[in-house]
Amino acid sequence: MLPSGFTSLKSKIISRFSLVIVIVGILTVSIVFFLSIKQSTDQTKKYLLDSVQEKSYELQSYFERTKRKVLVYSGKELVVDQFSKKNYSLVLPTLELLKDANEYMAVYAMDATGRTVVSTDPRFLDQNFSFRSYFAQALNGGVGTEQNLGSVSNELGFYFSHAIYNKDQKIIGVLVIKQSADKYVEFIKTSHLFSGAKPMLVKSDGTILYSNIDQRLLKNLTDFEYGKVLAEIKSYTAPLTIDVDDELDKKQELFTISRVGDSDLFFLLESNYDAIYARAGSFAGIISATVALTTIICIIILYLGVQKTLNPLKQLGEYVASLEQGNTKSKHQINSKDEIEQAASLIQHFAESINGFNSQLEQKVQAKTSELNERVKELEATKTAMVNVFQDLDDQKIISDIRAQELQKFKLAVDNASDHIVITDANANILYANQSVSNITGYSRDEIIGKTPSLWGKQMPDEFYKMFWDTIKNKKQSFAGEVTNKRKNGEKYVASVSIAPVLNKVGEVVFFVGIERDVTKAKEIDRMKTEFISLASHQLRTPLTAIKWYIEMLLNGDAGKLSKEQLAFLTQVDESNERMISLVNSLLNVSRIESGRILVEPKPTDLKQLINGVISEVQPKLQQKNMSIITDIHQEMPLINLDQNLVRQVYLNLLTNSIKYTPDKGEIHIFVSKRKDDILTQISDTGYGIPDKDKDKVFSKLYRGENIVQIETDGNGLGLYLVKAIVESSKGKIWFESAEGKGTTFWFTLPLTGMKYKKGEVRIDS
Amino acid sequence: METSRVLIVEDDPILLKAISEKLKLAGLETFSFYTGESALEYLFETKVTPNVIWLDYHLPGMTGTDFIKRVKANSKLKGIPVVVISNSAEEKAVSGAIAAGAEAYLLKAEHRLEELVQNIKMIADRR
Numbered sequence: 001m002l003p004s005g006f007t008s009l010k011s012k013i014i015s016r017f018s019l020v021i022v023i024v025g026i027l028t029v030s031i032v033f034f035l036s037i038k039q040s041t042d043q044t045k046k047y048l049l050d051s052v053q054e055k056s057y058e059l060q061s062y063f064e065r066t067k068r069k070v071l072v073y074s075g076k077e078l079v080v081d082q083f084s085k086k087n088y089s090l091v092l093p094t095l096e097l098l099k100d101a102n103e104y105m106a107v108y109a110m111d112a113t114g115r116t117v118v119s120t121d122p123r124f125l126d127q128n129f130s131f132r133s134y135f136a137q138a139l140n141g142g143v144g145t146e147q148n149l150g151s152v153s154n155e156l157g158f159y160f161s162h163a164i165y166n167k168d169q170k171i172i173g174v175l176v177i178k179q180s181a182d183k184y185v186e187f188i189k190t191s192h193l194f195s196g197a198k199p200m201l202v203k204s205d206g207t208i209l210y211s212n213i214d215q216r217l218l219k220n221l222t223d224f225e226y227g228k229v230l231a232e233i234k235s236y237t238a239p240l241t242i243d244v245d246d247e248l249d250k251k252q253e254l255f256t257i258s259r260v261g262d263s264d265l266f267f268l269l270e271s272n273y274d275a276i277y278a279r280a281g282s283f284a285g286i287i288s289a290t291v292a293l294t295t296i297i298c299i300i301i302l303y304l305g306v307q308k309t310l311n312p313l314k315q316l317g318e319y320v321a322s323l324e325q326g327n328t329k330s331k332h333q334i335n336s337k338d339e340i341e342q343a344a345s346l347i348q349h350f351a352e353s354i355n356g357f358n359s360q361l362e363q364k365v366q367a368k369t370s371e372l373n374e375r376v377k378e379l380e381a382t383k384t385a386m387v388n389v390f391q392d393l394d395d396q397k398i399i400s401d402i403r404a405q406e407l408q409k410f411k412l413a414v415d416n417a418s419d420h421i422v423i424t425d426a427n428a429n430i431l432y433a434n435q436s437v438s439n440i441t442g443y444s445r446d447e448i449i450g451k452t453p454s455l456w457g458k459q460m461p462d463e464f465y466k467m468f469w470d471t472i473k474n475k476k477q478s479f480a481g482e483v484t485n486k487r488k489n490g491e492k493y494v495a496s497v498s499i500a501p502v503l504n505k506v507g508e509v510v511f512f513v514g515i516e517r518d519v520t521k522a523k524e525i526d527r528m529k530t531e532f533i534s535l536a537s538h539q540l541r542t543p544l545t546a547i548k549w550y551i552e553m554l555l556n557g558d559a560g561k562l563s564k565e566q567l568a569f570l571t572q573v574d575e576s577n578e579r580m581i582s583l584v585n586s587l588l589n590v591s592r593i594e595s596g597r598i599l600v601e602p603k604p605t606d607l608k609q610l611i612n613g614v615i616s617e618v619q620p621k622l623q624q625k626n627m628s629i630i631t632d633i634h635q636e637m638p639l640i641n642l643d644q645n646l647v648r649q650v651y652l653n654l655l656t657n658s659i660k661y662t663p664d665k666g667e668i669h670i671f672v673s674k675r676k677d678d679i680l681t682q683i684s685d686t687g688y689g690i691p692d693k694d695k696d697k698v699f700s701k702l703y704r705g706e707n708i709v710q711i712e713t714d715g716n717g718l719g720l721y722l723v724k725a726i727v728e729s730s731k732g733k734i735w736f737e738s739a740e741g742k743g744t745t746f747w748f749t750l751p752l753t754g755m756k757y758k759k760g761e762v763r764i765d766s
Numbered sequence: 767m768e769t770s771r772v773l774i775v776e777d778d779p780i781l782l783k784a785i786s787e788k789l790k791l792a793g794l795e796t797f798s799f800y801t802g803e804s805a806l807e808y809l810f811e812t813k814v815t816p817n818v819i820w821l822d823y824h825l826p827g828m829t830g831t832d833f834i835k836r837v838k839a840n841s842k843l844k845g846i847p848v849v850v851i852s853n854s855a856e857e858k859a860v861s862g863a864i865a866a867g868a869e870a871y872l873l874k875a876e877h878r879l880e881e882l883v884q885n886i887k888m889i890a891d892r893r
Contacts (some may be wrong), residue, residue, distance in 0.1 A: 297853060500881035538824060541875045542778050549784045549879040556880065581875045588855075599857045760857060 023089030025295030040280030060261030253712035312336035599760030602641035641754030662687035770890035773816035817890035823852035831862035
């Protein structure tokens with residue numbers, strides 16, 4: 001259902017806004033980080049400066065307190081009195097108190113010569129410290145201060161001194177408080193300014209009085225190549241910070257310098273920048289982390305916000321999906337009080353409308369469903385019928401296979417037929433040619449396919465092809481005839497062709513099927529046969545004629561009178577000779593008919609006259625057998641175009657047969673009637689009849705009925721064959737009925753339209 | 767009355783003898799030839815004109831049609847009736863001979879010699 005590449009609205013909003021937030025966050029973090037570092041560094045410097053300054057004040061006030069102590073105690077009545085009285089030991093308890101109360105290292109006093117006369121530290125007694133500057137300073141009035149290693153204790157100490165004056169304002173001694181340097185810098189040691197900072201207390205000449213690094217103690221700043229720091233001290237006016245490159249470890253360091261009051265002491269704090277940066281960095285890191293965290297929180301808030309805002313949209317989608325699944329009655333649960341809820345309500349309303357429509361539809365569907373159930377039952381019945389049909393189809397397939405096999409056999413037969421067989425399309429383009437086409441024409445099948453039969457044709461006059469095409473294409477009739485063609489090698493040949501159009505259901509020519517037979521040889525043989533018969537007839541007839549004529553002259557007595565017996569014998573010879581002549585004539589006629597070379601020359605003919613002529617011709621034979629002939633010829637017989645010679649042959653042969661095969665005193669009937677389209681002739685006799693088993697051979701060449709061969713020797717079995725050939729070539733019909741021993745009736749018809757003229761080479765002989 | 771003369775052209779000597787004998791018996795004068803050429807030669811070179819010519823059709827070297835045409839082409843001879851008496855019924859022969867001017871075309875085997883002779887005599891005597 002989801003389109004490809006679907007991305008939820010929520011993801012889009014969150015991802016896009018998150019990207020913006022992250023970018024802004026990263027920028028903010030970067031800016032804050034760098035600003036924070038700078039700010040932090042500056043602040044650290046200021047803090048250091050303030051702190052150092054503050055510590056300086058503290059130190060100063062510490063000094064000042066001690067100064068006041070030495071000033072106060074040097075002026076104490078007891079001290080002055082006892083010193084005046086040189087009663088020094090009485091001062092000691094006071095000094096002890098002072099020392100213990102302030103945790104001083106030592107408190108002691110010297111006489112005016114510098115000899116220590118009283119001391120909380122017994123080791124100092126009788127020691128002369130007049131060489132000390134604090135002694136000299138005290139003698140000069142005011143508070144003397146000195147920071148130095150103790151000559152006895154060898155400990156660094158801060159010395160505060162003040163002269164003790166008697167009542168006469170005469171210096172009678174000097175009070176000294178020795179304070180531990182440790183005490184001064186204790187705050188530094190415990191300072192939590194930051195770890196790694198190195199506090200120093202330096203005199204204006206650069207002497208390092210205090211350092212938490214022992215090697216530096218009492219060395220000069222210049223010894224550590226801090227000349228730059230010393231220069232600053234020497235030109236000091238106010239607290240300051242200074243960057244120093246530490247030549248030793250190649251790191252930049254920060255020195256914070258502050259003078260301790262108006263003393264000769266300077267408080268120095270050597271800080272490592274790494275530490276400063278680290279601190280600043282950690283600070284910046286905290287800020288950046290805060291910003292990053294804020295960014296993440298923003299994204300989460302955004303996610304939740306979007307989630308909350310878009311959740312109704314998701315619900316809407318689910319709601320629509322549930323509608324789509326068909327829960328059209330479900331109600332939406334969206335309560336976002338915004339456009340989404342509005343849209344959901346509209347959809348719900350729409351769904352309710354559809355629901356109403358659906359329930360109507362459902363009723364219709366139910367109606368249709370019951371209809372459909374009926375249809376399904378019908379279909380089941382149809383299916384059963386179909387199954388039966390398919391079974392039938394299976395059977396048909398088997399039949400088809402058998403047919404295909406038969407077709408294959410048929411194709412083999414056609415392929416290998418000795419006749420030339422060609423199938424062309426309606427435009428005479430050759431689609432198929434069998435092997436004989438190649439054999440006869442000399443062209444290979446490849447040369448033939450796709451060409452037209454004119455490849456080997458075109459030898460006939462144009463009129464022929466015109467008539468030919470008109471017959472097969474326009475009239476859609478078969479064409480049969482003889483055509484002269486030409487082989488590939490140029491040799492001409494005569495072919496007997498038969499071309500038939502194959503029509504489709506609407507009567508259009510789809511194919512032509514042409515069958516050709518090379519009849520060149522047959523023609524040649526036929527020509528030779530004709531020539532032979534012509535020659536034979538001439539050659540046979542000449543001696544027969546000679547015999548005929550000499551017998552005739554003998555019988556006529558031209559060679560002298562013959563005896564009765566001679567005459568009888570010679571008559572037999574004459575009859576045999578006449579039969580011989582008749583046989584030769586019949587053979588000639590048959591061969592002429594068969595070769596189609598016979599001339600048909602119709603002339604308007606009075607059939608009655610023709611028939612009477614034939615009757616008179618056979619009259620001698622009738623009389624000889626004492627037979628009667630009855631004729632009944634249609635009164636209004638019209639003149640018909642007939643070849644009299646041929647028609648005469650028909651009547652003559654039939655009548656001769658009737659006479660020949662009817663016993664003496666028999667009867668012959670001739671009925672000629674005019675019908676609608678033709679003339680019907682019936683010739684009946686009361687003769688021997690034709691045996692049933694011979695009936696189908698009656699019109700065969702050289703057939704003679706078994707029953708009459710012995711009775712009548714005269715006859716050659718060619719007569720009826722000739723008759724049938726003449727009648728049928730004249731578009732007539734011939735048939736007969738016969739009962740053995742009762743007689744025979746022949747019928748034949750001749751069309752009223754008569755015979756057609758036909759060019760030929762020979763006539764029929766009588 | 768002058769004896770009618772018949773010129774016979776027949777390549778078969780046996781038939782020629784029978785014809786000649788029969789015509790003579792019928793009182794006709796005959797001139798017999800085996801070939802067309804010899805008969806024509808005789809006709810062209812002698813002053814004798816026959817009353818009728820008895821002509822076989824198939825002759826050595828020529829046909830009856832050829833013979834008739836030669837006769838009809840000669841002004842002196844063209845009036846002589848020529849009767850073709852042959853055993854050939856070929857249409858070409860029959861129509862050719864008739865067209866060339868033959869008086870009749872008869873088939874030998876179909877006729878008795880007597881009939882043919884009477885026919886010839888009748889034609890010959892017409893003149």
